[in-house]
Amino acid sequence: MRKKVLAVVLGAAMVASMSSMVMAADAEETVTPNEEYSFEVVVKSYQSSYWQAAVKGIQDEADAIGVKVNCTGPNSESDIADQVNMLNNAISQNPDGIGLAACDQDSVLDSLTKAKEAGIPVVCFDSGVPNAPEGSVYSTIATDNYGAGAVAAENLYPAVKDKIKEMVDAGTVVQVGEVNQDCTAESTSNRGLGFIDKFIELATADGYTVAVTGNEFFVNNCSDAGDESSANIVIQTAVPSQTTVELCATEASKLLNVENMVAIFGSNQVAAEGILTANQNLSVLGSDPETKILAAGFDAGSTIKAAVKDGTMFGAVTQSPLAMGKNTVDILTKIANGEEVEDLPTQGYWYNVDNMEDDSIAPNLYD
Structure with a gap:
């Protein structure tokens, strides 16, 4: 059952500086769901390993904290109409929340209105929707x-x-x-x-x-x-x-x-x-x-x-698609719990020949 959201803080929570490896925005945090939540997530495509890494982050975190997530996405980022149809279908499932990486910022505006009217919170990741109907997008997770x-x-x-x-x-x-x-x-x-x-x-x-x-x-x-x-x-x-x-x-x-x-x-x-x-x-x-x-x-x-x-x-x-996926699930869960959320800048990773095979770096090195 979807909890009533107590408060939503809109606006960017920008950080002052960024280390070569880890930003504070991506620090480990334990998120505990109050109920057995079910979320829908629509990515830009399954065509590149970037989005495959994001989906891995989503699925790994869902398994870790005990929520259900269904991921969908078009074949390519140019399949804008297909993604809109997937988003509308996600809304029809009446989930506890929706994660969205919009292929086109303007194409999803009507759908976001529908989600708002249905009381379904939306979290955007990777790309924001600057002209989203007020109150429809609860948080945007994107690279600083x-x-x-x-x-x-x-x-x-x-x-x-x-x-x-x-x-x-x-x-x-x-x-x-x-x-x-x-x-x-x-x-x-x-x-x-x-x-x-x-x-x-x-x-x-x-x-x-x-x-x-x-x-x-x-x-x-x-x-x-x-x-x-x-x-x-x-x-x-x-x-x-x-x-x-x-x-x-x-x-x-x-x-x-x-x-x-x-x-x-x-x-x-x-x-x-x-x-x-x-x-x-x-x-x-x-x-x-x-x-x-x-x-x-x-x-x-x-x-x-x-x-x-x-x-x-x-x-x-x-960029860190793995972390974006993880953070999307965490923020959707917080919203469902009735917790306050805000925009979240995610980290960039410096990699070179010495560290590109490290476990903290390699999953983000998409082809």
Whole structure:
């Protein structure tokens, strides 16, 4: 039986910082259901190992705490109408709650209204629904993209720190690159800004001056664009005209050919693969900062994982679908218990050749 919800706290519970491995949002917590609850969860698809990892997190947590969960999802993320039908069918089951990773933010609005009218709480995960009818979505579980970008800088900067000092002491201006597939999507733009701002923070703490050049969005929205004419370090940002690996590779090639480039960041899978594609003709990437440019990527996928494993890419940040699945079940259970809930940012994991096989990392390295 569904319990009446006592209170719902809406709004993002953002965290101040993100470690390279674990954020507080993903700390272990014991959730106990008051009754034998039954939930419906609709994922974006079963096509990729990312969503398979999310479903594993859902099923493992459901088994662990003793609730019932039925997971469905379309064949691919482009099957929007199929997902809406699955969501409507989930509502017709009158569950104690619904977990939803919407393929399209606007397509589910009518369904969310139906869920609200039926008194069924909805928890969104991976992607939010910004225009959801008021009171229909009780919590959104998604990656803190700004923090995830910062994780890349937290791990990349120390690796090139000695090289930067060597170059600056010799009077050389250090170059750092960043490729973003676009500057309009919340995820990639915030990751890009997170990387830039953290790199600036770390470099400034060591006494360097930093300037940001290139794409106007990142120049205008970073913490401090600085003055290129007097900077010790210049972060060059690039965004292609369209979001393809090939065009990201074109932008990456320009950056990798810049003299005194020491590091480069790709803010999502497409951008990271673009950097790797560009390197096929240049062979300038590697793990030794004295002789190579160090690259940090984002997300996983077979191309990125292989590059990290063989040392071509220094490391990458992956999202945590396993944790998103677990947290979805936990929050649905809390709502059913009548507990207060809020939005939950989930962690990004830094992985490299040394830890990518670890039990805490490997399940999140989807293909």
